[in-house]
Amino acid sequence: MARVPPDFTKTLLFLTCQIRLKNKNSDLTMYQIVEKESFSEKVVKLVVHAPRIARARKPGHFIILRIDEQGERIPLTIAQADKNAGTITLVVQKVGVSSTRLCEMNPGDSILDLVGPLGKATHIHQAGTILACGGGVGIAPLLPIVEGFKKAGNRVVTVLAARSKDLIILEDEIRQWSDEVIIMTDDGSYGNKGLVTTGAEEVINREQIDECVAIGPAVMMKFTALLTKKYNIPTQASLNAVMVDGTGMCGACRANVGGETKFTCIDGPEFDAHKIDFDELIQRLGGYMAEEKEAWEQANG
Amino acid sequence: MKEYLKIERDTEWRVELRSQLKNKERTMRERVVMPGLDPLERIKYQDREVNLGLDEASARAEASRCMDCVNPTCIEGCPVSINIPKFIKNIERGEVLEAAKTLKETSALPAVCGRVCPQEKQCEAQCFYTLKLKKEPVAIGYLERFAADYEQNSGAVSVPETAAKNNIKVAAIGSGPASLSFAGDMAKLGYDVTVFEALHEIGGVLKYGIPEFRLPNRVVDVELESLENMGVKFERNFIVGRTASFDDLKEEGYQAFFVASGAGLPRFMNIPGENYNGILSSNEYLTRVNLMHAAEKEFDTPVLRGKNIAVVGGGNTAMDSVRTAKRLGAERAMIIYRRSREEMPARVEEVLHAEEEGIEFLNLTNPVEYFADENGRVNRMRVQKMELGEPDASGRRRPVVVEGSEYDIPVDVVVVAIGVSPNPLVPSELPELKVSRWGTIEVDPETMQSSIPELFAGGDIVRGGATVILAMGDGRKAAAGMNNYLQGKLKEQATEASGN
Ligand SMILES: Cc1cc2nc3c(=O)[nH]c(=O)nc-3n(C[C@H](O)[C@H](O)[C@H](O)COP(=O)(O)OP(=O)(O)OC[C@H]3O[C@@H](n4cnc5c(N)ncnc54)[C@H](O)[C@@H]3O)c2cc1C
Ligand SMILES: Cc1cc2nc3c(=O)[nH]c(=O)nc-3n(C[C@H](O)[C@H](O)[C@H](O)COP(=O)(O)OP(=O)(O)OC[C@H]3O[C@@H](n4cnc5c(N)ncnc54)[C@H](O)[C@@H]3O)c2cc1C
Ligand code: SF4
Ligand code: SF4
Ligand code: FES
Numbered sequence: 001m002a003r004v005p006p007d008f009t010k011t012l013l014f015l016t017c018q019i020r021l022k023n024k025n026s027d028l029t030m031y032q033i034v035e036k037e038s039f040s041e042k043v044v045k046l047v048v049h050a051p052r053i054a055r056a057r058k059p060g061h062f063i064i065l066r067i068d069e070q071g072e073r074i075p076l077t078i079a080q081a082d083k084n085a086g087t088i089t090l091v092v093q094k095v096g097v098s099s100t101r102l103c104e105m106n107p108g109d110s111i112l113d114l115v116g117p118l119g120k121a122t123h124i125h126q127a128g129t130i131l132a133c134g135g136g137v138g139i140a141p142l143l144p145i146v147e148g149f150k151k152a153g154n155r156v157v158t159v160l161a162a163r164s165k166d167l168i169i170l171e172d173e174i175r176q177w178s179d180e181v182i183i184m185t186d187d188g189s190y191g192n193k194g195l196v197t198t199g200a201e202e203v204i205n206r207e208q209i210d211e212c213v214a215i216g217p218a219v220m221m222k223f224t225a226l227l228t229k230k231y232n233i234p235t236q237a238s239l240n241a242v243m244v245d246g247t248g249m250c251g252a253c254r255a256n257v258g259g260e261t262k263f264t265c266i267d268g269p270e271f272d273a274h275k276i277d278f279d280e281l282i283q284r285l286g287g288y289m290a291e292e293k294e295a296w297e298q299a300n301g
Numbered sequence: 302m303k304e305y306l307k308i309e310r311d312t313e314w315r316v317e318l319r320s321q322l323k324n325k326e327r328t329m330r331e332r333v334v335m336p337g338l339d340p341l342e343r344i345k346y347q348d349r350e351v352n353l354g355l356d357e358a359s360a361r362a363e364a365s366r367c368m369d370c371v372n373p374t375c376i377e378g379c380p381v382s383i384n385i386p387k388f389i390k391n392i393e394r395g396e397v398l399e400a401a402k403t404l405k406e407t408s409a410l411p412a413v414c415g416r417v418c419p420q421e422k423q424c425e426a427q428c429f430y431t432l433k434l435k436k437e438p439v440a441i442g443y444l445e446r447f448a449a450d451y452e453q454n455s456g457a458v459s460v461p462e463t464a465a466k467n468n469i470k471v472a473a474i475g476s477g478p479a480s481l482s483f484a485g486d487m488a489k490l491g492y493d494v495t496v497f498e499a500l501h502e503i504g505g506v507l508k509y510g511i512p513e514f515r516l517p518n519r520v521v522d523v524e525l526e527s528l529e530n531m532g533v534k535f536e537r538n539f540i541v542g543r544t545a546s547f548d549d550l551k552e553e554g555y556q557a558f559f560v561a562s563g564a565g566l567p568r569f570m571n572i573p574g575e576n577y578n579g580i581l582s583s584n585e586y587l588t589r590v591n592l593m594h595a596a597e598k599e600f601d602t603p604v605l606r607g608k609n610i611a612v613v614g615g616g617n618t619a620m621d622s623v624r625t626a627k628r629l630g631a632e633r634a635m636i637i638y639r640r641s642r643e644e645m646p647a648r649v650e651e652v653l654h655a656e657e658e659g660i661e662f663l664n665l666t667n668p669v670e671y672f673a674d675e676n677g678r679v680n681r682m683r684v685q686k687m688e689l690g691e692p693d694a695s696g697r698r699r700p701v702v703v704e705g706s707e708y709d710i711p712v713d714v715v716v717v718a719i720g721v722s723p724n725p726l727v728p729s730e731l732p733e734l735k736v737s738r739w740g741t742i743e744v745d746p747e748t749m750q751s752s753i754p755e756l757f758a759g760g761d762i763v764r765g766g767a768t769v770i771l772a773m774g775d776g777r778k779a780a781a782g783m784n785n786y787l788q789g790k791l792k793e794q795a796t797e798a799s800g801n
Contacts, residue, residue: 052544066501072601097601113501115538247499249565250585256576261569280576283677
């Protein structure tokens with residue numbers, strides 16, 4: 001009697017579940033790319049097999065991956081997840097070596113290491129009207145947040161901004177979860193001509209905004225934060241700090257928030273945008289104060 | 302314990318061996334010198350081990366210095382109570398594999414501890430030579446490494462016998478020395494053990510922290526292989542509390558957990574300018590180099606190099622960082638430490654090796670501010686002189702500021718190695734878990750059981766930054782504690798079942 005494992009039936013049940021799971025995805029290896037779509041020459045969507053993460057992730061979470069033995073560990077937001085298929089969606093922009101190598105991978109290829117979900121999930125709640133601002137590849141991490149706020153019963157107005165038409169990504173998906181979408185492009189090739197802040201300010205002047213979320217390049221978030229501060233609108237921004245481990249171990253991702261040093265990977269990535277020292281963040285990302293304007297132009301790309 | 306030691310000491314071969322040489326002759330012999338790479342040569346390589354290890358002849362000669370004391374005080378200095386004279390006498394008589402077996406009776410990682418234990422504060426500090434003869438102690442650490450390496454190289458690594466599988470699933474969280482020794486003991490008892498690790502490599506600090514020149518990865522890998530042979534499973538890229546919650550794992554059949562998630566959170570000094578580019582934690586610096594191979598061309602991860610590199614701190618982590626900086630080409634690699642050399646917590650051997658390698662020591666010196674160029678990259682640090690005042694709670698003399706002693710040092714990289722705090726990931730996922738105000742998990746010191754009955758903990762997450770051997774000892778205690786707990790539960794269930 002004592003030989004029988006205490007939770008024998010439970011174990012058995014679990015085992016059968018496992019076998020079923022295995023059979024269903026028997027042709028997939030861990031972290032295999034199952035789907036790829038190019039949004040533009042620089043931005044690619046990858047759907048990756050990662051069943052545990054697909055099950056556990058919430059809006060705002062990210063992962064860290066390493067393509068192969070030689071690769072760096074790079075952080076990427078989980079744009080979407082499908083629990084049933086056991087997949088997560090990543091949207092990657094080519095900026096340097098690793099992101100470019102990742103964009104060149106194809107369905108069937110496998111990523112060596114992928115860990116997550118990391119970070120604190122977005123505080124999704126019923127707030128009233130949400131203004132969501134996404135710039136460039138920041139539109140990808142904005143998607144699950146827009147979806148979350150909409151499902152929580154909020155009115156959601158989304159402003160998407162990029163340098164030109166082909167850099168506006170995930171528009172249909174964003175529209176599905178927004179009451180209204182305003183598109184801004186630098187060159188006026190799509191939507192209205194102008195920066196994200198132009199579109200945002202129009203909305204603020206037009207109706208009562210209870211909360212704002214801004215995700216995109218650091219400079220874009222900086223100016224969005226300055227704008228909403230003027231109108232006293234609580235604002236969250238998601239920082240794209242440099243990271244190594246993503247578990248709070250290295251401190252590479254530290255940022256100054258309200259005069260305190262915070263680790264983006266465990267305390268964030270979202271913080272009160274009015275308290276973030278964006279200039280320091282930009283500096284830590286390798287940017288320069290004097291070239292902020294230039295960076296700003298790039299920021300919408 | 303005393304009884305056991307006495308019985309062992311009275312075995313025929315030990316009596317015989319003792320009679321072969323007079324104690325007087327034993328004590329006349331000089332302590333062996335560890336052969337090492339030439340300092341000028343070795344600073345060119347990040348991955349060449351500095352200490353080369355003893356050969357058999359010198360190991361046996363060193364072993365003959367040990368007097369096989371009636372009252373082996375050395376054992377009291379060892380946190381896991383290795384039967385030191387027994388393993389040393391086995392080396393003396395040439396039965397090195399037997400010596401290795403003796404080590405493994407109590408230690409899961411002798412090849413590691415022989416290299417990284419602070420012997421001068423532990424076993425060797427309590428050796429009769431140190432205590433009574435005021436002579437250099439028997440080189441217990443060198444001999445331990447010799448026996449363990451001998452076994453690894455012989456290809457005859459013994460896979461410990463494991464009891465019949467009991468099909469009870471248990472999880473170890475983190476893959477540092479605490480978890481590895483826990484996993485070994487639980488596997489021996491027949492449990493189905495899975496070790497979960499957040500990073501892509503198994504080994505914890507042994508892999509991402511301590512550099513190759515002090516602890517080669519292959520030494521750790523041999524131990525991992527032997528655990529795998531015992532049936533221990535490893536899950537990399539898996540953060541317990543995130544990738545799956547404790548509840549998820551329970552649903553999957555895990556009946557108890559050992560949390561050994563380490564003290565990974567680096568501390569900073571919170572002085573002006575500390576977030577400038579070029580200022581980083583020792584964890585980041587060492588992780589980039591050791592885990593990500595940033596110094597090797599074929600790897601994508603970058604590491605900052607510089608002419609003038611300052612490392613703040615005086616522990617093992619600081620020594621590892623500053624010697625890494627030298628190996629990555631720094632012309633001036635400096636230690637900035639606020640106390641004096643006597644108070645340095647680093648292993649004495651590492652400080653000596655650092656000195657040989659041309660590391661500059663700016664002791665009794667403390668950073669107060671950093672300055673940067675127009676791109677935000679640090680280029681100068683302001684330090685102030687300190688002097689030693691009254692002893693503090695730790696018994697070390699407290700450093701006090703010398704007013705008006707500030708001056709500037711040019712630097713292009715600064716590595717901050719002033720200590721770590723407990724990793725908050727696991728406690729933050731378990732609100733009902735009792736933690737101290739320092740964030741360490743509170744446990745019963747005998748069983749390592751936490752306030753959650755099925756959750757045990759050990760190593761740095763319980764102690765704050767401590768040592769490999771203490772972490773390992775915790776792992777063994779926790780294994781015993783968890784086994785008792787689970788067997789007790791089984792019995793309870795059995796009586797309940799028969800009562801029905
Ligand atoms: C929490 C988080 C979520 C992220 N989500 C996404 C995402 O969903 N999609 C996406 O495309 N990117 C995302 N990023 C940014 C992404 O991690 C970086 O673009 C990537 O690490 C760059 O690696 P690389 O080797 O290609 O470039 P590198 O060679 O490392 O750098 C190339 C250039 O990019 C700059 N750079 C480096 N790291 C970053 C960074 N973290 N952010 C911005 N610029 C950087 C450098 O200063 C340099 O000029 C996220 C970052 C964080 C911290
Ligand atoms: C650079 C350096 C040099 C050192 N030198 C020495 C020395 O010479 N001698 C000595 O005795 N000691 C030394 N130490 C200290 C010693 O390494 C530690 O005390 C020891 O490693 C602690 O072991 P541990 O098992 O508690 O955890 P660690 O070795 O810290 O391992 C913890 C592991 O848990 C993982 N983890 C954390 N959270 C989770 C989670 N939720 N899920 C999954 N995995 C998780 C981490 O990624 C990590 O790999 C040194 C430490 C450092 C940093
Ligand atoms: S484990 Fe460490 S303290 Fe114990 S005998 Fe070996 S070197 Fe000494
Ligand atoms: S105290 Fe020293 S001499 Fe005595 S048994 Fe221990 S190691 Fe040998
Ligand atoms: S990425 Fe290392 S602490 Fe955040």
